[in-house]
């Protein structure tokens with residue numbers, strides 16, 4: 143599958159940005175026109191993020207998606223994203239304490255004409271069909287729109303969660319014109335969920351954790367391949383593969399070496415991690431957490447730059463993934479959680495630690511942790527995790543992290 147890549151290198155972009163300053167390069171809100179729509183033949187077109195087909199939906203989506211797991215309050219950021227061609231926007235009712243969808247609603251209130259330019263995605267925070275109807279209606283109201291382009295079941299862990307009732311609900315929502323396409327997001331047992339979905343025949347799109355750490359296993363390769371062949375549009379998330387067991391702070395030696403390697407090639411580490419995923423043509427888009435202009439500019443310029451990583455670079459990332467495996471929970475919850483009687487949601491707790499330690503969202507992490515039943519939280523630190531640790535393919539220090547979570551997230 144080829145992408146409609148405009149020839150505009152990161153160097154060109156940053157050179158231009160450097161000459162005039164990113165702030166002045168990006169025009170004030172409301173004054174920009176999308177270059178693709180310019181009717182002036184003398185005007186040099188502004189290059190935009192390329193697109194790829196989203197499965198068999200017939201829709202081309204931007205290969206970079208504006209991830210909305212935060213408070214969408216910056217209308218300028220959203221406007222600039224659109225003008226850079228970042229036309230795929232992702233959100234969910236719970237993101238930013240509800241302010242993510244509300245921010246999109248404010249944007250469409252101010253710029254209603256932009257609704258048709260955006261491929262808008264939100265998610266159901268329940269798997270119960272009647273409640274899904276309610277939550278979808280609330281999302282539509284919050285976002286000032288009559289429909290979403292793609293609606294996800296949020297965070298399934300097992301393919302059976304996309305059952306016949308859910309299919310019937312999705313079919314009806316499509317008939318009513320409230321959603322165009324339907325699918326799910328997953329960051330646990332991703333391979334099982336993908337392999338199951340590929341057989342269903344009614345899943346239009348999936349957002350999955352996909353990065354340089356998890357993309358190379360034979361099982362993941364087969365899962366992605368099956369979905370691609372089944373015409374399911376795939377969106378990668380968590381491409382930076384932040385270490386869920388590590389804390390923010392100064393770079394260690396391995397991180398410093400990684401940074402130096404890609405800096406010499408004119409890339410940030412983050413851009414290199416995006417590129418290794420974009421190199422996989424089966425992935426339609428990357429959903430990236432971009433909370434400010436710097437991240438947006440850096441990611442968009444990487445998307446516009448068609449230069450690929452070398453085989454050596456990819457091997458380097460593979461080695462780095464192997465050497466730092468114990469910092470990263472790969473989401474294979476069936477392995478560790480099946481060994482624990484106490485029903486500790488190890489995989490979820492690892493994710494909450496990541497939100498707190500790496501995203502700096504300790505409030506969100508604590509709120510999520512509170513959803514774990516109190517009897518489980520109370521016993522979590524006392525559970526024997528040795529069997530789980532022995533089976534964990536990443537070699538995670540599960541017991542230590544569960545005990546730290548009880549203290550940090552309480």
Ligand code: SF4
Pocket residue numbers: 470471472473474475476477478479488489492533534535536537538540
């Ligand atoms: S702790 Fe280990 S076994 Fe459990 S989900 Fe994470 S990587 Fe998989």
